[in-house]
Amino acid sequence: MKITRMHGAGGTVMQKLIKETILGNLENTSVNGGIGLESLDDASTIPLGDKEIVFTVDGHTVKPIFFPGGDIGRISVCGTVNDLSVMGATPIALSLSIILPEGFDIENLDKIMKSINEACKEAEVSVITGDTKVSNVDDIIISSAGIGIVGLGNAVRDSGMKEGDVIIVSGNIGEHGLTILLTREGFEFESELKSDVAPINGLVKSVLDAGFKINAMKDPTRGGLADSLNEMAEKSGLGILIHEDKLPISNEVQFIGEALGIDPLTVANEGKVVMAVRAEDSEKILEILKIHPLGKNAKIIGTVTSEHKGVLMETLVGKRIVDTPLGDPIPRVC
Amino acid sequence: MKITRMHGAGGTVMQKLIKETILGNLENTSVNGGIGLESLDDASTIPLGDKEIVFTVDGHTVKPIFFPGGDIGRISVCGTVNDLSVMGATPIALSLSIILPEGFDIENLDKIMKSINEACKEAEVSVITGDTKVSNVDDIIISSAGIGIVGLGNAVRDSGMKEGDVIIVSGNIGEHGLTILLTREGFEFESELKSDVAPINGLVKSVLDAGFKINAMKDPTRGGLADSLNEMAEKSGLGILIHEDKLPISNEVQFIGEALGIDPLTVANEGKVVMAVRAEDSEKILEILKIHPLGKNAKIIGTVTSEHKGVLMETLVGKRIVDTPLGDPIPRVC
Numbered sequence: 001m002k003i004t005r006m007h008g009a010g011g012t013v014m015q016k017l018i019k020e021t022i023l024g025n026l027e028n029t030s031v032n033g034g035i036g037l038e039s040l041d042d043a044s045t046i047p048l049g050d051k052e053i054v055f056t057v058d059g060h061t062v063k064p065i066f067f068p069g070g071d072i073g074r075i076s077v078c079g080t081v082n083d084l085s086v087m088g089a090t091p092i093a094l095s096l097s098i099i100l101p102e103g104f105d106i107e108n109l110d111k112i113m114k115s116i117n118e119a120c121k122e123a124e125v126s127v128i129t130g131d132t133k134v135s136n137v138d139d140i141i142i143s144s145a146g147i148g149i150v151g152l153g154n155a156v157r158d159s160g161m162k163e164g165d166v167i168i169v170s171g172n173i174g175e176h177g178l179t180i181l182l183t184r185e186g187f188e189f190e191s192e193l194k195s196d197v198a199p200i201n202g203l204v205k206s207v208l209d210a211g212f213k214i215n216a217m218k219d220p221t222r223g224g225l226a227d228s229l230n231e232m233a234e235k236s237g238l239g240i241l242i243h244e245d246k247l248p249i250s251n252e253v254q255f256i257g258e259a260l261g262i263d264p265l266t267v268a269n270e271g272k273v274v275m276a277v278r279a280e281d282s283e284k285i286l287e288i289l290k291i292h293p294l295g296k297n298a299k300i301i302g303t304v305t306s307e308h309k310g311v312l313m314e315t316l317v318g319k320r321i322v323d324t325p326l327g328d329p330i331p332r333v334c
Numbered sequence: 335m336k337i338t339r340m341h342g343a344g345g346t347v348m349q350k351l352i353k354e355t356i357l358g359n360l361e362n363t364s365v366n367g368g369i370g371l372e373s374l375d376d377a378s379t380i381p382l383g384d385k386e387i388v389f390t391v392d393g394h395t396v397k398p399i400f401f402p403g404g405d406i407g408r409i410s411v412c413g414t415v416n417d418l419s420v421m422g423a424t425p426i427a428l429s430l431s432i433i434l435p436e437g438f439d440i441e442n443l444d445k446i447m448k449s450i451n452e453a454c455k456e457a458e459v460s461v462i463t464g465d466t467k468v469s470n471v472d473d474i475i476i477s478s479a480g481i482g483i484v485g486l487g488n489a490v491r492d493s494g495m496k497e498g499d500v501i502i503v504s505g506n507i508g509e510h511g512l513t514i515l516l517t518r519e520g521f522e523f524e525s526e527l528k529s530d531v532a533p534i535n536g537l538v539k540s541v542l543d544a545g546f547k548i549n550a551m552k553d554p555t556r557g558g559l560a561d562s563l564n565e566m567a568e569k570s571g572l573g574i575l576i577h578e579d580k581l582p583i584s585n586e587v588q589f590i591g592e593a594l595g596i597d598p599l600t601v602a603n604e605g606k607v608v609m610a611v612r613a614e615d616s617e618k619i620l621e622i623l624k625i626h627p628l629g630k631n632a633k634i635i636g637t638v639t640s641e642h643k644g645v646l647m648e649t650l651v652g653k654r655i656v657d658t659p660l661g662d663p664i665p666r667v668c
């Protein structure tokens with residue numbers, strides 16, 4: 001069997017590879033009773049005293065490396081910060097492993113590093129270690145691991161939603177993926193569309209600091225909201241019912257998605273969070289999210305139920321199944 | 335200015351890129367008063383309670399990915415474990431960011447994962463998080479970040495050697511680099527040479543557990559022992575005098591090095607440690623090292639002096655300067 005693009009595209013094909021070939025071969029997958037690799041959550045944890053160290057990593061091969069709204073440097077910081085944030089952790093430190101092709105412009109590396117610096121200041125994290133290699137790659141690759149801290153036992157899992165919970169998404173979906181596609185293919189759309197890439201730690205913190213409990217949380221990256229909701233449903237053993245007319249989607253994304261035949265539910269976001277919260281807290285949490293610039297389009301999109309498994313969507317013409325995509329339809333999206 | 339191979343080869347060319355373009359652009363480079371990126375040590379630290387979290391990363395693009403003595407999986411574990419070990423830390427957790435080319439054999443990924451598993455068991459570390467992407471690369475790339483723990487204030491720096499200290503290297507040098515070169519180029523040497531790739535945490539621990547203080551320590555990877563000794567000298571403001579006839583070099587490495595015109599002092603090791611220790615402890619530390627299978631060829635190779643800067647080597651025909659190499663002579667060595 002050979003690797004195909006789909007093995008790196010964040011859907012069922014990749015999940016199978018990770019479960020069988022990667023996780024299936026590893027015996028040491030957790031430390032000190034913390035959340036281990038077998039949870040396949042956004043990050044894992046290591047209990048230490050009255051805290052847990054939260055640890056995650058993402059590799060970035062986005063093409064093109066500069067795009068409206070961001071670049072590979074900004075994604076490298078935000079992707080990792082966001083995986084820590086959806087664990088309820090405070091992100092503190094990043095590592096940067098950079099792979100460069102021969103002939104790469106040092107001026108472009110300089111631009112990328114400046115962008116990394118800006119994103120780090122925005123997210124209040126530090127780059128404390130790194131590595132640099134030159135290899136046979138078509139463009140720069142940046143792999144950023146990250147460390148965050150959370151109180152012992154306070155990590156938010158992606159498996160924790162409860163029957164009756166309300167599902168909130170923090171803003172318009174599909175913008176990152178469609179921006180990458182438009183930029184790369186040189187489509188002739190006149191478009192103002194840009195990537196949503198941003199660090200969501202401040203946004204998540206505003207909810208947690210107000211004393212609300214978040215039962216489950218993910219950042220809907222590769223595979224989009226469809227992938228994240230399915231994972232939350234599967235891991236909790238419950239179902240999710242969302243409402244098409246409540247999904248925050250800009251007219252532009254709607255139009256471009258339809259024109260290209262790509263469902264915005266399945267494409268990557270890089271500055272969004274989806275959470276399951278208690279019904280009685282949901283309106284207050286929505287208000288808090290809307291105060292933050294990154295949450296101004298936040299919406300309640302559905303509820304958690306034990307009446308079915310998986311994800312269903314109420315549409316004008318009845319309910320349809322929202323499946324886990326085989327993979328994100330846009331290659332090299334992040 | 336364009337990136338060349340040398341920018342990823344671990345010598346002065348790479349150091350300049352890191353200092354100017356990478357470190358030079360970053361404002362947030364340390365956390366909580368810990369050892370930060372500006373130290374350019376093997377790893378950085380984050381104080382937390384009565385401990386320090388130690389954090390490091392290495393990207394691996396070694397070619398070929400399977401070679402006598404190891405493979406890219408084993409290097410990915412050991413490289414990161416070793417950077418944590420030379421900080422005096424106990425390595426506990428790794429992340430694995432894997433970049434795959436389309437068409438890569440899943441059976442080979444399976445072999446690599448099995449090798450990662452074996453190395454993790456040897457080093458007593460766990461893989462707790464990872465990421466998988468498919469991109470335009472000529473072979474698999476693995477970037478492994480790692481977390482270790484050390485008592486507050488107990489991290490061993492690469493800058494800490496003192497006048498009168500003795501320099502010990504834990505075994506034969508040059509084996510990894512020359513193995514890679516021989517394997518890649520299909521040279522016609524009949525050779526038993528294999529890579530030394532191994533986790534050195536147990537070896538270092540045996541010295542620290544015996545209560546000895548190590549003043550400075552590094553793992554002599556890209557750029558070899560020449561690079562590490564120069565860095566230790568420069569950062570301490572002192573000089574090192576080593577003795578050619580005391581360097582642990584196998585006859586085979588000596589012969590191949592001479593045949594190919596490559597100085598074993600400048601090529602990568604993947605299972606060695608070089609340390610500066612108090613003269614009065616040096617014989618006892620040497621004995622402890624020699625008990626461990628990975629330390630059986632350990633040798634005292636020199637001393638620390640204030641009489642000159644940099645690294646000098648006493649040879650049959652007098653002293654010569656051992657410079658920091660521009661870069662490791664063997665590309666894609668790790």
Ligand SMILES: Nc1ncnc2c1ncn2[C@@H]1O[C@H](COP(=O)(O)OP(=O)(O)OP(=O)(O)O)[C@@H](O)[C@H]1O
Nearest residue numbers: 010018022040041042221222430432463464465466
């Ligand atoms: N190469 C790998 N080695 C070990 N674990 C992996 C590897 N690739 C993925 N995983 C694990 O699989 C789970 C899913 O990974 P995935 O990358 O899809 O999550 P994510 O980072 O939240 O999403 P994205 O990468 O799209 O931002 C995570 O728990 C991750 O740690």
Ligand SMILES: Nc1ncnc2c1ncn2[C@@H]1O[C@H](COP(=O)(O)OP(=O)(O)OP(=O)(O)O)[C@@H](O)[C@H]1O
Nearest residue numbers: 096098129130131132344352356374375376555556
């Ligand atoms: N891309 C990068 N971003 C941030 N810091 C970097 C980067 N590349 C290297 N560094 C820092 O520069 C210093 C030297 O890195 P280097 O990779 O040479 O160390 P090493 O890992 O000990 O050696 P090797 O990679 O040969 O095993 C380290 O402190 C490292 O954190």
Ligand SMILES: [Mg+2]
Nearest residue numbers: 042083219221
């Ligand atoms: Mg995630």
Ligand SMILES: [Mg+2]
Nearest residue numbers: 058079083221
């Ligand atoms: Mg992620």
Ligand SMILES: [Mg+2]
Nearest residue numbers: 130131391392
């Ligand atoms: Mg390195």
Ligand SMILES: [Mg+2]
Nearest residue numbers: 376417553555
């Ligand atoms: Mg090192």
Ligand SMILES: [Mg+2]
Nearest residue numbers: 392413417555
């Ligand atoms: Mg290293």
Ligand SMILES: [Mg+2]
Nearest residue numbers: 057058464465
């Ligand atoms: Mg990931």
